[in-house]
Amino acid sequence: MPVDVLIGLQWGDEGKGKIVDVLAPTYDVVARFQGGPNAGHTLTFDGIKHVLHQVPSGIFHPHILNVVGNGVVLDPVVFRQELQKLTDRGVDWAQNLYISKKAQLILPSHRALDRLHEEARGSTKIGSTLKGIGPTYQDKIGRTGLRVGHVLLPDFEERYREAVAQHAATAGHYHRTLDIAAEEAEFFVAVGFLRTLQLTDTEFLLNDLLRQGKRILAEGAQGSLLDIDFGTYPYVTSSSTIAAGACTGLGIAPRHIDKVYGITKAYCTRVGSGPFPTELTDAVGEQIRQAGREFGSTTGRPRRTGWIDLPALRYAIMLNGVTELHLMKADVLDGFAEIKACTHYRLPTGATTPHLPDPGQLQDVVPEYVTLPGWHSDLTQLSAAADFPAPLQAYLAFLETELQVPVRIVSVGPDRVSTILR
Ligand code: GDP
Ligand code: IMO
Ligand code: MG
Numbered sequence: 001m002p003v004d005v006l007i008g009l010q011w012g013d014e015g016k017g018k019i020v021d022v023l024a025p026t027y028d029v030v031a032r033f034q035g036g037p038n039a040g041h042t043l044t045f046d047g048i049k050h051v052l053h054q055v056p057s058g059i060f061h062p063h064i065l066n067v068v069g070n071g072v073v074l075d076p077v078v079f080r081q082e083l084q085k086l087t088d089r090g091v092d093w094a095q096n097l098y099i100s101k102k103a104q105l106i107l108p109s110h111r112a113l114d115r116l117h118e119e120a121r122g123s124t125k126i127g128s129t130l131k132g133i134g135p136t137y138q139d140k141i142g143r144t145g146l147r148v149g150h151v152l153l154p155d156f157e158e159r160y161r162e163a164v165a166q167h168a169a170t171a172g173h174y175h176r177t178l179d180i181a182a183e184e185a186e187f188f189v190a191v192g193f194l195r196t197l198q199l200t201d202t203e204f205l206l207n208d209l210l211r212q213g214k215r216i217l218a219e220g221a222q223g224s225l226l227d228i229d230f231g232t233y234p235y236v237t238s239s240s241t242i243a244a245g246a247c248t249g250l251g252i253a254p255r256h257i258d259k260v261y262g263i264t265k266a267y268c269t270r271v272g273s274g275p276f277p278t279e280l281t282d283a284v285g286e287q288i289r290q291a292g293r294e295f296g297s298t299t300g301r302p303r304r305t306g307w308i309d310l311p312a313l314r315y316a317i318m319l320n321g322v323t324e325l326h327l328m329k330a331d332v333l334d335g336f337a338e339i340k341a342c343t344h345y346r347l348p349t350g351a352t353t354p355h356l357p358d359p360g361q362l363q364d365v366v367p368e369y370v371t372l373p374g375w376h377s378d379l380t381q382l383s384a385a386a387d388f389p390a391p392l393q394a395y396l397a398f399l400e401t402e403l404q405v406p407v408r409i410v411s412v413g414p415d416r417v418s419t420i421l422r
Contacts (some may be wrong), residue, residue, distance in 0.1 A: 069202055348364050
């Protein structure tokens, strides 16, 4: 069963891009199955930091095919810029990149609508990345969207105009105009560029490769708590971010899935609005933000920070069927005398629960913590699990007991080499 799925277990930015890059050499294909330019996946190696938004994180390995699957929403403008940057850095991607003709196209008018919807929500805004994700998935589900394959049709521009007319009507409901004239020119340049790429029905490509025994790594974007069904709705993204999304987002049958890698930070972060029970708005939260450089890879926004949330992780592990955990950014906690972990929530009724309640109730829970000793050492200098300080060993053992899944990787720095296998 050669498809493994890698997903974020929290609210995104767990370090998925780094681990895809680390694991990539043992795979033949890396495939994105959902999300779009809302993602920002950071890879650091040879002293250079790369941030990928829509290009799969296997692109730096010449032997790997990189697939943008049908479940993705693709902004051609952002894609062209990303690929140009890779070209400038000497990455030869042309033969290794395939894009599904069934992926949805993000239009300039989707970005404009994203802004209008958010403005209209006022104090209940989602805190979206304003990349047009919600409106594009809305059109997909509403069966009015444009697909990547449509750029190859002779009447593409006509279809585009029809879509924009509908979007203009929606803007009219807000008594606003779309105001996208300036963005349209670069959109059509980017569409011309998209036509030169390998656009295909990637479900056939992937299943052919599977038949040949090739190994596929499905790269999740966002995180399980941002999932459209199971996340903290409505403060979620608009796609299936959990492992099951890899099947529909790539056209791969469930029986092919083997391992599910669950990526979590040693603490917790969130960008945008919505409940975050273990959030720290005090000096400790600020210390985590500074030590972890917790500022968004896509929008630069400061990330909200807090302690690790085990009820939320248990939920995500259940939904995804996680077979192994990868604990990221352990080094960020180096300077902490004590580390806290939320094991239970206290509900407004006074009862405690180890489970995540309905998102509507999550605002009102009070986290119950256990406190563990910090390790008072510089983890970034370590290269083997045998050298882990005793308090870190104890923290890992504690997590494995609480979560009932083995921690197989501990990450101790942004670079590819700062990755310790257990
Ligand atoms: P993704 O969206 O899940 O791929 O994660 P992001 O790239 O948005 O955010 C993770 C951030 O943490 C990036 O800036 C990474 O370079 C950085 N990072 C990843 N792993 C580690 C680690 O173990 N330690 C530290 N200090 N930084 C890390
Ligand atoms: P990666 O793949 C963190 C958040 C936004 C907002 C909500 C909805 O880098 O982990 P959207 O633009 O999708 O409509 O925004 O989801 N969000 C992310 N947060 N990491 C991401 O991606 C995110 N993608 C979206 O901040 O709260
Ligand atoms: Mg990110």
